[in-house]
Amino acid sequence: MAENPGAHGQAGATTPISASPSETASTDDSLNARVKTPRKRPWTWIVIAAIAAAAIIIGIVAIVNWPASQPAGQRDSITIGLKLAPTNLDIRNQSGSALDQILIGNVYEGLVARDENNQVVPALAASWKESADGLTYTFHLNEGMTFSNGDELNADDVVWSIQELVDKQYHDADSLANFESITAVDPHTVELRLTKPNSNLLWTLAGRCGLVFDKDAEYDAKTEAIGSGPYLVTDFRANDSITLKANPDYWGDHAAKTQTVVIRYFTDDNAAVNALASGDVQVLAPVSENLAGQFADDTEHYTVQAGDGTDKYVLAFNGAGEHTSDSRIRQAIRYAIDHEELIASRGGADAPLGGPIPSLDPGYEDLTDLYPHDVDKALALMEEAGYGPDNPLTLRLEYANTYGTDLGDQLRSQLAEIGIDLKVEVVEFSTWLQDVYTNKDYDLSLVDHNESHDFYQWADPEYYYNYDNPEVQDLYAQALAATDDADRDELLRRAARIVSEDAPADWLFNYRITTAWANGVEGFPVNLNQTQLPLWNLSYEG
Amino acid sequence: MNDANGYAAVVLRSMWRRASGRFPLMVIGLWVLVSVVSLFWTPRPLMQTDGYHTWQAPSAEHWLGTDGTGADVFSWLMAGSRTNLIIVILTVLVAAALGLLFVAAMVSRHTVLAGASVVVVDALISIPTVLIALVLAVPLGASVAVIVIACGFGYGLNLARVARPQALLVARSAYVESAMADGASGAYVLFRHIVPNILPVMLVQLSLSAGTAVLAESGLTYLGVGVPSGTPSWGHSLATTVRFISVYPLTVLWPGLVVTVVVVALNLFGDALRDAIDPVTNPALRQGTGVSGKEDGHGR
Numbered sequence: 001m002a003e004n005p006g007a008h009g010q011a012g013a014t015t016p017i018s019a020s021p022s023e024t025a026s027t028d029d030s031l032n033a034r035v036k037t038p039r040k041r042p043w044t045w046i047v048i049a050a051i052a053a054a055a056i057i058i059g060i061v062a063i064v065n066w067p068a069s070q071p072a073g074q075r076d077s078i079t080i081g082l083k084l085a086p087t088n089l090d091i092r093n094q095s096g097s098a099l100d101q102i103l104i105g106n107v108y109e110g111l112v113a114r115d116e117n118n119q120v121v122p123a124l125a126a127s128w129k130e131s132a133d134g135l136t137y138t139f140h141l142n143e144g145m146t147f148s149n150g151d152e153l154n155a156d157d158v159v160w161s162i163q164e165l166v167d168k169q170y171h172d173a174d175s176l177a178n179f180e181s182i183t184a185v186d187p188h189t190v191e192l193r194l195t196k197p198n199s200n201l202l203w204t205l206a207g208r209c210g211l212v213f214d215k216d217a218e219y220d221a222k223t224e225a226i227g228s229g230p231y232l233v234t235d236f237r238a239n240d241s242i243t244l245k246a247n248p249d250y251w252g253d254h255a256a257k258t259q260t261v262v263i264r265y266f267t268d269d270n271a272a273v274n275a276l277a278s279g280d281v282q283v284l285a286p287v288s289e290n291l292a293g294q295f296a297d298d299t300e301h302y303t304v305q306a307g308d309g310t311d312k313y314v315l316a317f318n319g320a321g322e323h324t325s326d327s328r329i330r331q332a333i334r335y336a337i338d339h340e341e342l343i344a345s346r347g348g349a350d351a352p353l354g355g356p357i358p359s360l361d362p363g364y365e366d367l368t369d370l371y372p373h374d375v376d377k378a379l380a381l382m383e384e385a386g387y388g389p390d391n392p393l394t395l396r397l398e399y400a401n402t403y404g405t406d407l408g409d410q411l412r413s414q415l416a417e418i419g420i421d422l423k424v425e426v427v428e429f430s431t432w433l434q435d436v437y438t439n440k441d442y443d444l445s446l447v448d449h450n451e452s453h454d455f456y457q458w459a460d461p462e463y464y465y466n467y468d469n470p471e472v473q474d475l476y477a478q479a480l481a482a483t484d485d486a487d488r489d490e491l492l493r494r495a496a497r498i499v500s501e502d503a504p505a506d507w508l509f510n511y512r513i514t515t516a517w518a519n520g521v522e523g524f525p526v527n528l529n530q531t532q533l534p535l536w537n538l539s540y541e542g
Numbered sequence: 543m544n545d546a547n548g549y550a551a552v553v554l555r556s557m558w559r560r561a562s563g564r565f566p567l568m569v570i571g572l573w574v575l576v577s578v579v580s581l582f583w584t585p586r587p588l589m590q591t592d593g594y595h596t597w598q599a600p601s602a603e604h605w606l607g608t609d610g611t612g613a614d615v616f617s618w619l620m621a622g623s624r625t626n627l628i629i630v631i632l633t634v635l636v637a638a639a640l641g642l643l644f645v646a647a648m649v650s651r652h653t654v655l656a657g658a659s660v661v662v663v664d665a666l667i668s669i670p671t672v673l674i675a676l677v678l679a680v681p682l683g684a685s686v687a688v689i690v691i692a693c694g695f696g697y698g699l700n701l702a703r704v705a706r707p708q709a710l711l712v713a714r715s716a717y718v719e720s721a722m723a724d725g726a727s728g729a730y731v732l733f734r735h736i737v738p739n740i741l742p743v744m745l746v747q748l749s750l751s752a753g754t755a756v757l758a759e760s761g762l763t764y765l766g767v768g769v770p771s772g773t774p775s776w777g778h779s780l781a782t783t784v785r786f787i788s789v790y791p792l793t794v795l796w797p798g799l800v801v802t803v804v805v806v807a808l809n810l811f812g813d814a815l816r817d818a819i820d821p822v823t824n825p826a827l828r829q830g831t832g833v834s835g836k837e838d839g840h841g842r
Contacts, residue, residue: 270788290597290610291789338593345593345612405771405782409611412772413591426771427683 075540076259078521081272081281084530085239085265088222091208092170097450097531100208102242102263105534108227110210111139111158111190112202113534116527118310118360118452120202124153124212124228125190134197134483139190145251147214147228153251155184160215162192172208175200177480197481199488200453230256230536240265244535254536257523261535276302276516282540285515285529289347295516304516306349307526310358310452311511315397315411316445319466319504323393324443328385330503333444334371335378336418342410343509353510355500356458360528362485363455363492367500378418392421398436399446400429407446407508437464448511452531455479455492458499467504471495518542556818556826563814569807577624586614588621588774597790606796609783615796621774622797626756626804629689629775633755634748636694641701641744646732648706649713663702671696671758672765679767689768693758697751704747705740712739746816753808760801776801 086098091108105113105123113123125139145153162182165173177200180193194201204210217226225233230250235243242263246256264281266272273291276284287295287304295302317324317333324330343350351359354367379388387393395415397408408424415422422444427435436442445464449457459476461468472495479491500507515526520542525533557563585605592612600607606615647659675692682688712718718735726734737744756776762768763777764784771778779797787794821827 269785273788288785290786293789341593343593345591345596345610401766405778406611408771409589409613410591410593413589413611413613416589424771425683426766428766431683 073541075542077262078258078260078283078538078540079262079264079281080283080285080524080535081264081266081275083266083272083286085267086242087238089225089233089236090221091211091225092165092168092213092221094222095171100531101529101533103225103227104207104211104532105229106231106244106536107225107229107233108211108213109229110206110212112206112210114203114206114528114532116525117308118203118528120206123206124158128202130483132483134199134481135194137192137194137201138185139192141188141190142252143188145228146249147217147226148232148247148249149214149217149226150249151214151216153212153214153228154187155190156187157215158182158190158212159184161212162209164213165209170208175204175207176209177201177204197483199480199482199485203453230254231261254534256536257539258535261538276518279518282521283515283517283524285524285526285533286513287516289349289514292347292514292516301519302516303519303521304514305526306512306514307529308351308358308360309450309511309513309528309530310360310454311448311450311513311530312353312356312358313407313508313511314356314447314449315506315508316447316465317503317505318440318442318444319468320440321443321466323395326385327503328381329387329393331371332378332381332385332418333415333420334503334506335374335381336415336420337411337506337508338373338414339368339509340373341414342407345406345410346509347514349512349514350509351512353507355496355507356455356505357492357496358452358510361452361455362489363479363496365493365496367497370497370500371503371506375417382418382420387419389417389419392416392419394421394423395443396423396425397444397446398425398427398432398442400432401426402429403446403448411446440464440466446508450511450530452528455495458495458504465504467499467502469498469502472498552826553815553818553824556824557814560814560817562810563818566807566811566814569803570811573623573627573804576620577627580620580624584614584617584620586617588613588617589772590614597786597793599792607793609779609793610786615779615793618774618779619776619797619800622776622779623800625686625769625773625775626759626777629686629759629769630752630755632686632690633693633697634752636690637697637701637751638744638748640695640698641705641747642732642737644698644702645705645709645736645740646728648702649709649736650728660706663699667696667699667703669696672761675758675762675767676765684763684767684770686769686773689755689759689762692762693751693755697748697754700751701744701747705743708740708743709736712736742816742819745819746812749808749812749815753805753812756801756805756808760797 082098082101084096084098086094086096086102088094089099089103091099091103104110109123111123111125112120112128115121124141124145126142128137128139130137139158141155141158147153159182162176164170166176166179178194178196178198180195182190182192185191212228214226219226223236228251230247230252231244232247233242234245235241244261244263246259250256264275266275269288269291272284273287273294275281276287276295289306292304296304315337317330319325339352343352352368354370355365357364382388382393397411399408405424405426408426412422412424432445436445455476457463457465458467459473461473475491475495475498479488479495482488482491513526513530515524515529517524518540521538521540523537523539554567558567590613592608594612595608596610596612598604598608598612604614604616606619609615609618644659644663648656648663650656650659671692674695675688678688678692712735713731718731721731721735759768759775760777760780763775764781769775769778776797780794780801783790783793783797817823819827
């Protein structure tokens, strides 16, 4: 063994070391045994330990039961849990629906607003008139309006806000299409002129474009917000929480019912659910349908409700793709997908959707019977195109990892039945943007298009769908130019039907937001609450 | 070759004789068996989903229930074992190759190379494996290659660090000096003298790395840079169910249990292997014929 001194040397060196602790331990034991005997006072320690344990248990029980021991009655503070957090408060520059959700209608107000059915209702403007040619809109403002800093809100602020939006091209300025000018007729009347009719104008003004800011106020828009709404932002922590306090000098009839509303943001679904279960938050929106079960079962303490929304899960087929440009294959995919099964696996709250327009948008029509689940028809179409289960066609589905892997797995399974070998690539959102949205290099893509009034996507041949149908583009242009809402809706309906028949995509379902709240909470909007969340009517008694 | 077989048999027999060695051997044997079987048979077709029967509790039809797509959890775990086995084997091979390369550089007679490589290995070892994987995932996307390269690289560095003192002793020993004087090449010395002497250290270190690779697969797949969607692996089974741990804890428990048992087994395997290949603790080796290091000295 001498010839291998290193290895054995090392091994030999470790053995005594590993042996030595046991020796030491045994020495310790014998020492301890001798040491303990003379001064043995076990009872003292047991009593101290028992008291400490009792104190800890009492403490925990007290903390756990603390909320329950509060007296019942109207609370002046509510905490709500949301998901997507804003990084700053600058609603004119920062994109993302998180800002619209929390600021519009609560802190900032627009000329007009949207109700829970996505219809335009009065806000700062008490009424308005549209000229017969659809080119001039006259808004009559409410009287006695003030910003939270005490400044008066009048026509000058409205004109300044919209003019700034157009001049400085703030976020979303593009959607204010055909804008020509805005002028103050008198302190309570504003006139907005268009170059061409825009039937979406009022709805657009109910979003970011119509918000009115105080032209005289100076503040850091990233961390503060001075508006005319029923709430003030008193504390903002990026990506964490926002505290709203009721505006004591609110001018209108949407005065806040609850003094303080704290909004906490949870990126982790389990943490969010635990927060509701433990009473840290009283409302949770959205809550994943699969996780909502524990609250849905406990009707004594919680209410769970799904609200309508405009989220469309669009499985787009590349119109210029090698195989997806063949309409037989696109139609076969639509027949092959079992939408009911997809919805069932997600908990059953979502609604089937047969075309590009969801139920809360103008021009909606139930188109789900155009492509019912029919595997035989799908197989026949695939055979016509030259493929089948024995001779499968390989297609690539690329989508962002924010939607999870379940949908891809299910689509792969469903399409395998008709001879499509679906390769699913779940990628970073930035990769998806690059590959699909920018380079249009894809076969199939899956996105939740959550915007309302977004039919323009199907009328734009440059959009990533590569869908180009002049008839649809013409109908959409007519719909935009319509001066009558009924005409507009009819034109959109016709366009949507053509789009769905052409099968440039499959609409998997209309995602409906599930909201859960502790019983006693009243007035929390369930429809569209991820886009705009007016909180003035919210109250909690318990 | 016969010698090596004899040595392996002695070592395995010694391991099997102890309880702490029998358990890891059984687990690893079962793992290999299940991996092979899953290539031909799983209780349910792997890619079959069923939206109407998601999150089912264990039943005669689905032995461990179903996941969020209605797929059979047991079948996915079975099929996952082969992916994990491949990942572990490839990772260990990459780590061994890189580790040897670094060891060779660090004990080289070229003092500048030796000194520089020690510094480089020390510097590189401070980069976390996860970071390497995240960087690799940018060009490669989520793939098995990301796990194998990132882990293989990280564990190779560790291996080199651990094996260096031993390798250095051998490299500077009298018999290596005489072999070099005899005209032996660097590669000959490395494989004939250094490798046999650092083999015990390497085997233990690599079996620990194997356990860590199983854990890393789960972690990286959860982060979305590991095994791609649609490829069965234990990490995939964990990643797709862990969001629902508060509602369907059982579905998370199964893959978690498999990973835990296998990692514990691989770590115990390392311990048992250390005991079994050390002539001080394994009397079988002292009387046996199999210690290749023995002949080296006399052979030359």
